[in-house]
Amino acid sequence: MINHAGTMAEPKASKLDEATPALEPDLTAGTCTRKRKGEGCQRRQEILEAAKRLFAEEGYEKTTIRRIAASLGISSTALYVYFPDKNAVLAEICASTFRELRQHCADLRGAIPSDPLRVLHDAVTHYIQFGLEHPHEYHLTFNMPLPPEVKDNAEHPGDCAFQSFQALVQDVVEARQLHGADGNALTQQLWAGMHGLVSLVLLRPDFPWVERSVLVKGHVQLLVEGVLRAADGRQCGGLG
Amino acid sequence: MINHAGTMAEPKASKLDEATPALEPDLTAGTCTRKRKGEGCQRRQEILEAAKRLFAEEGYEKTTIRRIAASLGISSTALYVYFPDKNAVLAEICASTFRELRQHCADLRGAIPSDPLRVLHDAVTHYIQFGLEHPHEYHLTFNMPLPPEVKDNAEHPGDCAFQSFQALVQDVVEARQLHGADGNALTQQLWAGMHGLVSLVLLRPDFPWVERSVLVKGHVQLLVEGVLRAADGRQCGGLG
DNA sequence: GCCATGGGTTATCGTCGTTAAGTTAACAAC
């Protein structure tokens, strides 16, 4: 209890600080002794998982460093050993989610060598379902400004995921001989269309949406048909 | 400088509080005397506009009540006379933006009694342009969870705007005799598609988007064609 | 035994949203 700081000011806060008994430390560690090298990585992973869960449950801004730490039974400052600040924790979660999404897309293209339109159709469906099944990760990753740590990354996971998708669209453009189609623009529009549904459904859960499967199937169909039709002249719609 | 509070505790903060010289009060008021009834509404509007500007420039979470107040030359607590909390300020801005958007849509339908498809086409274009031209209001309104003040409102502006759009889609469904089309689902999908583009472009300004007008025109076309095609069987795409 | 170091702690800072209590200027009635 010795005041070893130089200023000798009275303590003023620290009354309810870290004193939320609702959050108990996770005692699944097993050992009670201090650990050394290598264990740090484990702790780092624990922090990431706790943060992911709390971000998911309560959102980024409302999740505090202190509560992440408390849920692991450590003090808030211990977190700064593994991450420079709160934003860096979010950045790492974002990057991991982006990677998962990209792998999803790449696997699909490699595993199903069938009609490119069918592959694109399935990829779009997959994307939307992925988003809806990982609401919090999706929200963290796509529905808020990218933290600089991710944005300045040369291997920007968003760009990578986009490129995977672009390949699928290009396959369709070539297979269907959609002359005059800008595959890049089409991919951006398709992505925007997928993102919009996921984003709105996640952000407006109380909206009276039509039944989920109808909504998703119809949306995929709308987008894929749109890609086919919008690509080469508007011979069906009739809008000069 | 008399300490009129009962507790006689030492002041501890209040050092840099409200002491940011960069933010000068807006001295356009003219009179220097205190004002009475009716002037309160003016101050309320001032707060809303300052908040809108600051939310726009720096985002909701980073904008503090103290800075909103400082930009008007009043103390932070004065704000609580007009709004119960920070969220309520955001809620009012949201509601106002929703109204503007809805009016946009209604005007368009009333003023141009031409081909329903053309009207829908223009409305979608309008929506996207509106979003891109009001990036911060759009972000505040659509890209974050609705505050309860707006959500619990019976005249939920989002629902109203949606209904306006639904009417346009229904016009198209009837004019083109798209049997088997669920106008409600189509509207939701169309809205999701529009929202997705606006949302992504606003949230990822550094992404290598194709040229803006190409992107928007192509997207509108993709969506409108998608509505036409997705509505009644997939006779063009060829995906069983 | 010594000590560098990794994995923690406590104390503290400045800021935040928000509340409580007090101040002051403009009006109303007497």
Added chain:
DNA sequence: GTTGTTAACTTAACGACGATAACCCATGGC
């Protein structure tokens, strides 16, 4: 022209926040 009343605003303070600085101490190689 004093006396309320009240709208509009202030100062002081609270508890929580992100972050930093300074310290503690068990482990493990020497």
